Amino acid sequence: xxxxxxxxxxxxxxxxxxxxxxxxxxxxxxxxxxxxxxxxxxxxxxxxxxxxxxxxxxxxxxxxxxxxxxxxxxxxxxxxxxxxxxxxxxxxxxxxxxxxxxxxxxxxxxxxxxxxxxxxxxxxxxxxxxxxxxxxxxxxxxxxxxxxxxxxxxxxxxxxxxxxxxxxxxxxxxxxxxxxxxxxxxxxxxxxxxxxxxxxxxxxxxxxxxxxxxxxxxxxxxxxxxxxxxxxxxxxxxxxxxxxxxxxxxxxxxxxxxxxxxxxxxxxxxxxxxxxxxxxxxxxxx
Numbered sequence: 107x108x109x110x111x112x113x114x115x116x117x118x119x120x121x122x123x124x125x126x127x128x129x130x131x132x133x134x135x136x137x138x139x140x141x142x143x144x145x146x147x148x149x150x151x152x153x154x155x156x157x158x159x160x161x162x163x164x165x166x167x168x169x170x171x172x173x174x175x176x177x178x179x180x181x182x183x184x185x186x187x188x189x190x191x192x193x194x195x196x197x198x199x200x201x202x203x204x205x206x207x208x209x210x211x212x213x214x215x216x217x218x219x220x221x222x223x224x225x226x227x228x229x230x231x232x233x234x235x236x237x238x239x240x241x242x243x244x245x246x247x248x249x250x251x252x253x254x255x256x257x258x259x260x261x262x263x264x265x266x267x268x269x270x271x272x273x274x275x276x277x278x279x280x281x282x283x284x285x286x287x288x289x290x291x292x293x294x295x296x297x298x299x300x301x302x303x304x305x306x307x308x309x310x311x312x313x314x315x316x317x318x319x320x321x322x323x324x325x326x327x328x329x330x331x332x333x334x335x336x337x338x339x340x341x342x343x344x345x346x347x348x349x350x351x352x353x354x355x356x357x358x359x360x361x362x363x364x365x366x367x368x369x370x371x372x373x374x375x376x377x378x379x380x381x382x383x384x385x386x387x388x389x390x391x392x
Contacts, residue, residue: 146212147209150209150210152175153174153175153176154173154174154176154192155173155192156171156190156191156192157169157170157192158170159187160188161214162183162189162330163214163215163327163329163332163333164213164214165210165214166211167214171206172208173207174189179191182324182325186328215330245334246335246336248372248378249373250331251335251336251337251369252378252381254329254332254335255367255381258325258328258329259322259326259383260325260383261383261384262383262384262386263321263386265313265386266388266391267309267387267388267389268310268311268389268390269308269309269360269389270307306351307359308358309358309387312356312358313357313387315339315342315344316339318342319337319338319341319342322337341367341369342366342368343380344357344363344364345363345365346362357385357387361386362384362386362387363384364382364384365382365383366382
């Protein structure tokens with residue numbers, strides 16, 4: 107019977123080196139998946155911390171602590187009591203730390219389920235038809251849009267702009283008195299020019315329908331259903347424009363104007379009466 111062959115340790119130098127060194131990892135293990143941060147995610151990490159006092163669509167539920175832009179909080183949420191500032195003292199009163207600051211929930215209040223009924227024997231809907239059906243369900247009816255516009259929009263929409271400084275013309279100098287006239291002789295005085303009915307002060311930039319529409323939508327977000335309002339630039343009509351000083355559908359001077367906001371066509375097929383609001387362009391404080 108042959109004896110089993112005993113394993114011997116290698117004597118080759120290259121074999122010893124190969125056994126002493128750990129096996130190199132696979133090149134696949136060198137690849138690391140890097141998460142790509144979007145612009146929206148970066149914006150959610152900036153701003154000031156606030157605590158929501160009500161449910162706000164595309165932002166979060168009541169009592170959520172998130173970061174938002176200071177202008178949105180100062181001009182919209184705080185005056186309407188939709189949120190409160192989270193200072194160090196407020197964190198201490200609630201027994202919380204800055205670790206409680208979360209991230210904005212952009213999907214909150216916008217996800218609606220569609221009830222799809224499929225009848226036996228009929229084909230499935232085309233992608234275009236399904237897309238239009240979803241859009242109709244997500245869009246708020248014009249009657250409800252009218253209610254939100256009336257309740258949430260302030261009577262005056264203010265837009266600060268930097269005025270263009272203009273130098274007033276100097277007053278006309280009086281004509282010299284002729285030496286041949288007697289001392290007590292009456293002379294004709296020039297008739298003063300009639301004052302302009304309204305001084306026109308141009309501004310840097312302008313106030314367009316896009317600017318007004320953005321401010322309207324920001325105010326509507328105070329309601330959970332505000333994000334479902336469907337308004338376009340064509341839904342707005344500016345009243346009081348002067349083509350001599352303004353552009354087409356664009357304000358280029360300080361003053362008070364009027365905007366008509368059309369909610370759309372109602373269920374009876376008639377155009378709903380537009381909502382009237384005042385647009386005031388004021389001089390921006392330095």
